[in-house]
Amino acid sequence: xxxFFLRRIVLTIPTFIALTFLTFVAIRLVPxxxxxxxxxxxxxxxxxxxxxxxxxxxxxxxxxxxxDYGWGxxxxxxxxxxxxxGSVLTEFMTLFPATVELSLVAMALAILIGIPTGVIxxxxxxxxxxxxxxxxxxxxxxxxxxxxxxLLVMLFAERLGWAPVGGRIDLIRFDYDTPTGxxxxxxLLSDEPGAFLDAVRHLVLPAIVLGTIPLAVVARMTRSSxxxxxxxxxxxxxxAKGLSPFRVIGIHALRNALIPVTTVIGLMTGSxxxxxxxxxxxxxWPGVGHYLIDGIxxxxxxxxxxxxxxxxxxxxxxxxxxxxTYGAINPRIRHGG
Amino acid sequence: xxALTLFRAAVGLGLAALLLGSTAxxxxxxxxxxxxxxxxxxxxxxxxxxxxxxxRPVFDQLVxxxxxxxxxxxxxxxxxTIGPDGKTITFKxxxxxxxxxxxxxxxxxxxxxxxxxxxxxxxxxxxxPYFKVSGGKYDYYNDMDMPTILKDIKKTDDHTxxxxxxxxxxxxxxxxxxxxxxxQSAEYADYLMKKxxxxxxxxxxxxTGPFVFSAYQKDAVIRFKANPDYWGGKPAIDDLVYAITPxxxxxxxxxxxxxxxxxxxxxxxxxxxxxxxxNINVLTQPGLNIGYLAFNATKPPFDKKEVRQALSMAIDRxxxxxxxxxxxxxxxxxxxxxxMWAYDDSVVDYTFDPEKAKAMLKSAGVSxxxxxxxxxxxxxxxxxxxxxxxxxxxxxxxAKVGVNAKLVTYEWGEYRKRIQNxxxxxxxxxxxxxxxxxxxxxxxxxCDGTKPAASNIAKWCDKDFNDKLxxxxxxxxxxQRKKLxxxxxxxxxxxxxxxxxxxxxxxxxxxxxxxxxxxxxxGRNQFDGVSLK
Numbered sequence: 001x002x003x004f005f006l007r008r009i010v011l012t013i014p015t016f017i018a019l020t021f022l023t024f025v026a027i028r029l030v031p032x033x034x035x036x037x038x039x040x041x042x043x044x045x046x047x048x049x050x051x052x053x054x055x056x057x058x059x060x061x062x063x064x065x066x067x068d069y070g071w072g073x074x075x076x077x078x079x080x081x082x083x084x085x086g087s088v089l090t091e092f093m094t095l096f097p098a099t100v101e102l103s104l105v106a107m108a109l110a111i112l113i114g115i116p117t118g119v120i121x122x123x124x125x126x127x128x129x130x131x132x133x134x135x136x137x138x139x140x141x142x143x144x145x146x147x148x149x150x151l152l153v154m155l156f157a158e159r160l161g162w163a164p165v166g167g168r169i170d171l172i173r174f175d176y177d178t179p180t181g182x183x184x185x186x187x188l189l190s191d192e193p194g195a196f197l198d199a200v201r202h203l204v205l206p207a208i209v210l211g212t213i214p215l216a217v218v219a220r221m222t223r224s225s226x227x228x229x230x231x232x233x234x235x236x237x238x239x240a241k242g243l244s245p246f247r248v249i250g251i252h253a254l255r256n257a258l259i260p261v262t263t264v265i266g267l268m269t270g271s272x273x274x275x276x277x278x279x280x281x282x283x284x285w286p287g288v289g290h291y292l293i294d295g296i297x298x299x300x301x302x303x304x305x306x307x308x309x310x311x312x313x314x315x316x317x318x319x320x321x322x323x324x325t326y327g328a329i330n331p332r333i334r335h336g337g
Numbered sequence: 338x339x340a341l342t343l344f345r346a347a348v349g350l351g352l353a354a355l356l357l358g359s360t361a362x363x364x365x366x367x368x369x370x371x372x373x374x375x376x377x378x379x380x381x382x383x384x385x386x387x388x389x390x391x392x393r394p395v396f397d398q399l400v401x402x403x404x405x406x407x408x409x410x411x412x413x414x415x416x417x418t419i420g421p422d423g424k425t426i427t428f429k430x431x432x433x434x435x436x437x438x439x440x441x442x443x444x445x446x447x448x449x450x451x452x453x454x455x456x457x458x459x460x461x462x463x464x465x466p467y468f469k470v471s472g473g474k475y476d477y478y479n480d481m482d483m484p485t486i487l488k489d490i491k492k493t494d495d496h497t498x499x500x501x502x503x504x505x506x507x508x509x510x511x512x513x514x515x516x517x518x519x520x521q522s523a524e525y526a527d528y529l530m531k532k533x534x535x536x537x538x539x540x541x542x543x544x545t546g547p548f549v550f551s552a553y554q555k556d557a558v559i560r561f562k563a564n565p566d567y568w569g570g571k572p573a574i575d576d577l578v579y580a581i582t583p584x585x586x587x588x589x590x591x592x593x594x595x596x597x598x599x600x601x602x603x604x605x606x607x608x609x610x611x612x613x614x615x616n617i618n619v620l621t622q623p624g625l626n627i628g629y630l631a632f633n634a635t636k637p638p639f640d641k642k643e644v645r646q647a648l649s650m651a652i653d654r655x656x657x658x659x660x661x662x663x664x665x666x667x668x669x670x671x672x673x674x675x676x677m678w679a680y681d682d683s684v685v686d687y688t689f690d691p692e693k694a695k696a697m698l699k700s701a702g703v704s705x706x707x708x709x710x711x712x713x714x715x716x717x718x719x720x721x722x723x724x725x726x727x728x729x730x731x732x733x734x735x736a737k738v739g740v741n742a743k744l745v746t747y748e749w750g751e752y753r754k755r756i757q758n759x760x761x762x763x764x765x766x767x768x769x770x771x772x773x774x775x776x777x778x779x780x781x782x783x784c785d786g787t788k789p790a791a792s793n794i795a796k797w798c799d800k801d802f803n804d805k806l807x808x809x810x811x812x813x814x815x816x817q818r819k820k821l822x823x824x825x826x827x828x829x830x831x832x833x834x835x836x837x838x839x840x841x842x843x844x845x846x847x848x849x850x851x852x853x854x855x856x857x858x859x860g861r862n863q864f865d866g867v868s869l870k
Contacts, residue, residue, distance in 0.1 A: 036750030038384050041768050041781075042480040043757045043792045052474060083376050085471040085536065094555050150586065158590055165590040171558050171578050172366050178554065284582040284591075286556035294373070294583075 008323055012316050020073065023308045024066050027301055033058060034082045037299040056082060069305070078309065079302030083294075088306035092288060096310070097181025098168065099287030102279065103272050105203055106211035111265065114215045115258075118222025123249060125227060133219065140216035145275055149209040149282035156205060163205050166284035170198050206283040210275050214268050221264050225257040232256075259326065266322025270315045365575035367851070367869055369862065370582040370597035374556050377471060378542035380516035381460050384476050389516040390601075390862045394548035394561045394577055395437065396519040399428055399453065399498075400510055404866055405855030407625070407677075407773020409510055413448060413520050413545065414498070423505025423811055424488075428453075430496040435566040436522045437549035439541050444524055448545050450492035455523035457490050466530055471539045477517035481771065486512075505811040507818075511774035520545065547572045547865035556581050573852075573868030589846070592617060598848040598869070601862055605665045605722065611846045618851075623667050623674050624843045625770035625858045627778070628720035629835040630731065634797035636762050638703050645833040647697035648763075649687045651738040652731050654838055661727045662839055669837035671826045672778050676858060678815070679775035679822035684830050694738045711735075711742035712756060712764035716749045719860070720767035720841050727838075728765060756794045759787075766794055773858060775822045779806055782834060797834035 035044075035052045044052075053059045057068070072079060078088040117137070121130045157165045164170070168183045176190035184203070187195035229235060230253055238248045277289030288307060295304035375391035376383050383389055401412035411417075414428035434448040459467045460475040461484055478484070486509055489501040502509065512518065525543045529535050542550045547569060548561035559579035563572040580597050582588045585604045592600040593614060603611060603619075612619050632639040632648065639645055658666050670686035673679060698704075713728035714721065721727065725746070732742045742763070747755060756764045771777050780786065784803045786793025802825055809821040829835075845856050850870040857863065 031748035032750040036754065038474075038476060039750065039753065040384075041753070041766070041792065043753070043790055046790055048479060049790075055473070082472075085377065085382075085539070091555060098557075153587070153590055158593055161594065165594055165596055166582060166587050167580060167596070168557065171368060171580050175552070175560065281584050282587060284580070284584065284587050286554065286581065290556050290583055 005324060008320050012320065015316060016312075019312050020070060020305075020309060021066070023305050023312075024069060025062075027299075027304055028062065030296075030299070032299050034299040034301060037297075073309070078306035081295075081303040082300045083298045083303070088302050089310075091291065091303070092307055092310050094181065095286060095288045095291050098183070098285060099273070099276050099280070099289065101182050101184065102203070102206055102210060102285060102287060103269075103276055105207040106279075107214060107265070107268075107272060109207055109211035110214035110218050114218030115222050115254075115261070117215075117219040118261075119226055119249065119254060121219065121223040122226035122230060130223075134223065137216040137219045140212045141220075143212060145209060145213070145278045146282065148212060149205075149279060152205050152209060153282065164202055166202075166282070168199065168202050168285065169195065170202075174198065206279050206285055209282065210272065210279040213275060214265075214272060217264060217268060218261060221261050222257060225260050226253060229253045229257045262322055262325055266319045269318040273311055273315065365869065366578060367574045367576070367599070367864060367867065368578045368580050368597040369864065370588045370591050370600040371559070371579040371862075372581075372585075372588070372602055373583050374581055375559070377539040378550065378553075379471065379521065379539040380519045381456070381475055381478065382471055382473070382539065383516075386860055391559055391579060392519070392542055393516065393546070393861065393863055394865070395542045395546045395550050396516075396521070396544035397546050398514055398516075398518045398520060399430075400514045400518075402514050402773070402857070402859065402861075404863060405857055407511070407770075407858055409514055412514070413453075417510075419507070419813060423507075423813070424502045426500045426502070426509070427493075428498040428500070430498065431568060432496055434545050434568045436525070436543055436545055437564055439543060439550070442525055442528055442543060444522060444543070446524060448520070448522075449495045450498050451495075451523045452520050453498050454490060454492055455526060456518070456520045457487075460517070461487075467526055467535060467538065470535045475517070477515065477771075481512045481515070481517070483512065507813050508772075508774045508776040508810055511772035511777065515772050548577055556583075567865075569865065572865050574864065577864050592846055592848065595848065598851045599854060599862070600846055603844055603846055605663055605844075608664060608844055616849055617846050618849055620845045620847060620854070620856045621842055622856050622858065623676050624719060624841045624860070625674060625676070625773060626720040626768060626840055627669055627672055627674065628718075628765070628767040628838045628841065629669075629672075630838060631756075631761075631764050631766055631795040631835045632797075632833070633759060633762050633764075634795050634834055635759060638701065638707065639762065641701050642832050643697055643701035644703060645836075646687065647694040647701065647703075647738070648735065648740065649833055649836040650690045650697070651694035651740070652734045652836065653689045654836075655689065657727055657730055658839055660730065661721075661723050662841060665722065665842045665844070666839040667842060669840050670830070672782070672829055672835070672837060673775055673822075673826075674840040677773065677775055677778075679819055681823040681826040683823075684826055687833075687836075691734070691738050698738060698740075706739040706741055708741045708743065709735075709762045710745050712745045712752065712761040714749065714752060714765060715746045718767055719769050720839070721765060722841070724765045754790070757791060758789050759794070759796045761794070764794055770859065775818070776806070776810060779809075779822065779825055782829065795834035797832065799828060799832055799834075802828045802832075 034056060035049060057065060081088055081091060117133050121133045124130050153165055156163045174192055174195050176192055178186040180186055183199040184196065187199040235248060235253050238252050276287060277292065279285065280287045280289035288311065292304060292307045295307060371387065371390060373387040375388035376385065378392045380389050380392050380396065398412045399414040400409050403410050413431050413434065415431045417426055417428045419426050430450060436444040436448060438444060458465045460478040462468060486502055486506050487500060488503045490498065492498055522543045526538055529538050547564055547567045549564045551560040551562050553559045558581060561577040563575050565571050582591060585602060588600040589603060589607050591597045608619060611617050632645045634640055654668060658668055670684055671680060711728055711732060713724040728744050732744060735742045746752060755761065756766060768778060768781060781792040782797065782802065783793065783806045784798035785791065787796045787798050805821045805825050809818050812818055843856060843860065847854050852868045852870060854867045
């Protein structure tokens with residue numbers, strides 16, 4: 001097991017190097033540069049332009065900039081934001097808990113609803129229930145996040161007033177420190193009555209919006225995987241032995257059907273974070289999504305590079321975790337079989 | 338019981354547990370849905386209106402703009418006198434002004450001349466220990482040409498500051514009311530430098546303003562508390578909260594539901610709906626800006642004023658106003674908007690007359706069809722909501738008088754650089770005023786602006802215009818200045834280096850419980866003097 005884990009870790013090293021290089025180059029291929037992006041209608045003298053470019057190290061050859069950046073990364077230095085002059089790592093870590101919290105709740109929602117939905121659809125294959133559930137899942141999968149989010153805001157926030165439009169907490173009623181950055185935890189730590197429920201209220205709509213597509217994928221994946229497993233000989237044998245349908249489906253079949261579902265959940269981490277960018281925009285959710293968008297518009301190279309790198313680290317780590325879990329569930333994979 | 342009622346009841350029960358916390362607003366807390374996070378809290382090193390708005394509650398300047406106008410009033414300087422040669426300005430500083438405190442810093446002295454010296458010296462003196470802190474880029478100080486204008490600054494006593502100018506320039510007073518000229522605490526700067534945390538100076542602001550900074554969470558919230566010791570009197574609201582909401586749709590939704598009371602920068606498409614909302618007042622006023630089409634006077638045939646005038650008559654600006662600006666534009670005949678004191682209403686605008694335009698082109702020696710390039714911005718600007726659409730409409734109008742315009746654009750930074758280097762033959766561009774002084778508009782058609790990378794994209798240099806521009810900086814009598822600017826408007830209209838198109842209108846939706854919020858022509862949002870019902 002440890003050997004498997006180490007092998008996987010070693011394999012991530014070239015991935016990181018390639019990622020660093022790609023991010024670094026891709027950002028510089030976008031027209032415009034950070035200094036030009038600061039200049040408005042006032043214009044800028046060539047002397048001042050040269051001075052600012054020098055201050056930011058942009059007058060260095062690109063290969064040298066890359067080596068400097070790589071050297072910094074090796075020392076845990078993700079650079080300094082060109083627009084705020086703050087440490088990219090610190091800024092990212094301030095915002096990241098909000099994205100993680102939203103993503104975890106959205107994923108939990110997707111798993112807790114998606115898996116039972118898929119199982120029910122598989123067991124009742126071809127029935128009206130199956131068709132309705134799968135139609136809903138196709139609808140959920142096809143729904144543009146932006147449209148879906150706005151629809152929910154208009155209905156539940158503007159029209160019915162049941163949920164807030166955005167943010168993580170009622171800013172008028174609550175003013176407390178957020179040591180962990182996870183509002184659900186911080187609201188409990190704050191000892192302010194009603195804070196936790198208010199944090200939940202703020203989380204409901206964004207989590208539904210972000211969780212919709214993963215939910216649809218998990219449901220469909222579970223259904224197809226279950227159908228495959230339900231036709232296996234060992235399931236037929238279990239049934240023939242007189243085991244209860246719950247034990248056959250819930251334990252024997254589902255456990256094996258979950259292997260591909262687990263992989264899909266890992267792979268979805270990337271798309272979940274991409275979806276978080278849009279969801280965070282709709283719900284004014286202070287996560288890393290807006291940080292990256294802002295980085296693009298300001299041509300804030302370090303913020304953008306650092307942000308993408310850190311997100312990539314998370315995606316790779318989650319997939320590594322999934323691989324390990326997968327290996328644990330299926331020993332053939334662990335041994336390279 | 339109809340289906341909707343049933344649906345409401347069902348979902349209502351499901352969410353009942355989550356509804357325990359209702360959004361009962363404290364009467365003294367005002368929430369402003371700001372459009373983004375600030376770069377930091379020191380205006381001198383910031384470039385965006387968002388950042389300047391975020392720092393404004395905490396700070397003051399020597400000279401200030403009256404709320405909702407560009408008129409100047411005393412700020413931290415009680416009074417000022419301009420020397421007989423026009424080159425020195427002596428400021429008498431207000432006494433007994435307190436700085437706010439933070440969790441770890443408690444000021445031990447009142448505001449004095451050292452704070453003024455520190456705040457300016459940081460921006461130009463490389464020996465100042467804070468010169469390079471937080472990147473050390475002082476864009477506004479440089480953009481407003483302060484390194485050239487300000488020759489020296491010194492204190493003669495703790496409450497007197499003398500500024501020496503390289504040449505007489507009355508427009509500097511308006512510069513000093515801008516955010517970059519904010520006065521910060523020298524004592525706080527020293528304190529943090531000794532602690533080895535100078536960068537905190539720009540992140541946790543300490544000022545003399547109407548509010549005291551309380552907390553900031555990036556992309557989430559900025560909190561301020563009323564400053565009970567404010568020299569101008571304690572603000573009417575106790576807490577000021579900036580709920581950071583970058584998406585314009587979310588800002589409007591929050592305003593409608595009462596999650597915030599003031600929401601800037603609405604999308605033009607949302608205005609009609611907001612105007613119908615019984616809980617919202619939509620404030621409006623002409624923006625301090627101008628969108629124009631520049632003719633490059635160094636490139637034939639635009640070196641002839643008759644050609645520039647002819648093209649101005651060939652373009653249907655009324656149609657542009659309707660289709661590009663919708664409700665949010667006002668036709669421009671002068672470079673400055675009509676709200677400015679120097680505006681000359683006697684200038685007679687060019688009318689849309691393609692036939693006359695054709696005849697003028699012919700008499701100017703331009704026969705048959707000609708090919709030109711017409712550049713347009715790839716981005717929305719405050720003075721031009723859709724430059725591409727505008728360029729297409731112009732292209733169609735110009736074709737009718739035999740001018741074939743090829744549309745050209747580049748990435749915004751590249752676009753600006755190229756047109757300022759004089760590459761375009763005709764180009765759409767514009768200007769947003771910084772401080773309300775007419776000089777801040779007319780300067781960009783001055784001869785200095787024709788240099789490469791400078792602001793005069795028409796590359797038009799008229800000696801008479803330029804002399805009057807310089808003269809208007811030196812005279813202190815308002816009537817004399819007004820006469821000079823009036824003459825310049827006549828010259829500009831006759832020479833037509835640019836075709837003035839429109840001044841865009843600004844909108845600011847505010848909930849009706851907000852009392853006495855004033856829109857600023859400079860696009861500022863400020864909350865001293867604002868109260869809540």
